[in-house]
Amino acid sequence: MPTTFYIKTYGCQMNERDSEALACLLEMHGYVETHEESTADVLIFNTCSVRDQAERKVIGKVGIMKKLKRERPALVIGVIGCMAQRLGEELLKELPHLDFVAGTDQLQNIPAILDECIAKKTRKCAIEMGPGVFRELDGHRPGRLIAEVSVMRGCDQFCTYCVVPYCRGREKSRPISAIVDEVKMLADTGTKEILLLGQNITAYGVSEARAQGIYTPEFSAFADLLEALQEVDGIERIRFTSPHVRFMNARFVEAVASLPKVCKSFHVPVQSGSDRILKLMHRNYTAAEYLDRISAIKAKVPQATFSTDIIVGFCSETQEEFEMTHQVMREVGYDMAYIFRYSQREGTMASKTLPDDIPEEVKHERNQILLAELNSHVAAANAALVGATMPVLVEGPSARGPKRWYGRTDTNKMLLFDHTEDIHIGDIRNFTITRATENALYGK
Ligand code: 5AD
Ligand code: SF4
Numbered sequence: 001m002p003t004t005f006y007i008k009t010y011g012c013q014m015n016e017r018d019s020e021a022l023a024c025l026l027e028m029h030g031y032v033e034t035h036e037e038s039t040a041d042v043l044i045f046n047t048c049s050v051r052d053q054a055e056r057k058v059i060g061k062v063g064i065m066k067k068l069k070r071e072r073p074a075l076v077i078g079v080i081g082c083m084a085q086r087l088g089e090e091l092l093k094e095l096p097h098l099d100f101v102a103g104t105d106q107l108q109n110i111p112a113i114l115d116e117c118i119a120k121k122t123r124k125c126a127i128e129m130g131p132g133v134f135r136e137l138d139g140h141r142p143g144r145l146i147a148e149v150s151v152m153r154g155c156d157q158f159c160t161y162c163v164v165p166y167c168r169g170r171e172k173s174r175p176i177s178a179i180v181d182e183v184k185m186l187a188d189t190g191t192k193e194i195l196l197l198g199q200n201i202t203a204y205g206v207s208e209a210r211a212q213g214i215y216t217p218e219f220s221a222f223a224d225l226l227e228a229l230q231e232v233d234g235i236e237r238i239r240f241t242s243p244h245v246r247f248m249n250a251r252f253v254e255a256v257a258s259l260p261k262v263c264k265s266f267h268v269p270v271q272s273g274s275d276r277i278l279k280l281m282h283r284n285y286t287a288a289e290y291l292d293r294i295s296a297i298k299a300k301v302p303q304a305t306f307s308t309d310i311i312v313g314f315c316s317e318t319q320e321e322f323e324m325t326h327q328v329m330r331e332v333g334y335d336m337a338y339i340f341r342y343s344q345r346e347g348t349m350a351s352k353t354l355p356d357d358i359p360e361e362v363k364h365e366r367n368q369i370l371l372a373e374l375n376s377h378v379a380a381a382n383a384a385l386v387g388a389t390m391p392v393l394v395e396g397p398s399a400r401g402p403k404r405w406y407g408r409t410d411t412n413k414m415l416l417f418d419h420t421e422d423i424h425i426g427d428i429r430n431f432t433i434t435r436a437t438e439n440a441l442y443g444k
Pocket of ligand 2: 159163244
């Protein structure tokens, strides 16, 4: 009987992608993926450390696996990802039924770690982050219409609230040729849309260029990458997440505006609209600079839509400063926003130097205000689209029944429609919008 494994993923798209690549690697080593958590021989938890709540969820979940392990002592349980990197041995101590912990730079070693855990019944902690050669796993599940492609790892930005630079290490970018090869392989198996992933994606290639002394403010290896991917036959759409305003120079704006395959919806984290808070966060831009970059894109791409990440209740944020964030939201008119309440993370600069002094009720209230702003803007923006015609990539049946299909517009809006025989998954078809709510568009 082959050894089966089940991977449970928490957190961001980068983790989703790592889990997919790891699943392919394990299958190459003879392990077999199962979707039955309760009967798998190996359980792997790919974890997130960004907010305290995310970590508590994992500790709770892995904690209840103790019972399963008691019933089936041969079961192997591992924790990988950001929490594994951040806590290492501590996790093995806290969770005695855990067999292995493997950090964010250890993906390719997991088959060997697993083999060892199974054969020798030893417990293992592997969290070294070597300066060695950066090898990205490029395996994908077959037949993905939309595929994620990791183009770089780590983050050198060191925003004062963020654990990512500690969990994922320094920025390392893959060569353009390796990314193009991976995308060509995807196109050959039917992928139409790619989502490029990087924690600080507009810094793609920057640390390598700096090391070679060729970095200038006009530099954008990310623009070079987009231009190379534009040429891959079969790929119709290119999205990416997440850019940082600091590297969104004229070369970047020109590339995203002019390359037809680059989707015209941009996720640009703002975090705060107050210059004092942005400085405390170490974001390296002012609200005016942020708005200037958004205007530069809007000037060239009038139909562009924007989404963002915002943190409310960061250390010492006053009501007035919070209002400035609200104001930025009104000015940009986001079509989507992830709004987070500040969560103090051990080891970050903010945790060492800035008190987490905004009461939870205030954070909650600020969060609600921004959510209401977002919802009212999206409802109005969607309503204004009724009557318009736009291309949609057809993804398939929706959760609302087999006849109700869905797809996404270039601007990343979900569109629902009644399926007819002549429409196939993967088609890009023009739809006229007949009705709109704040969650979706309806069309024919
Ligand atoms: N508290 C709250 N939100 C955070 N984020 C990152 N760190 C924290 C934190 N300590 C948010 C930021 C980032 C997104 C991925 O998560 O908005 O852009
Ligand atoms: Fe964290 Fe800032 Fe890096 Fe984003 S840019 S991953 S928020 S340190």
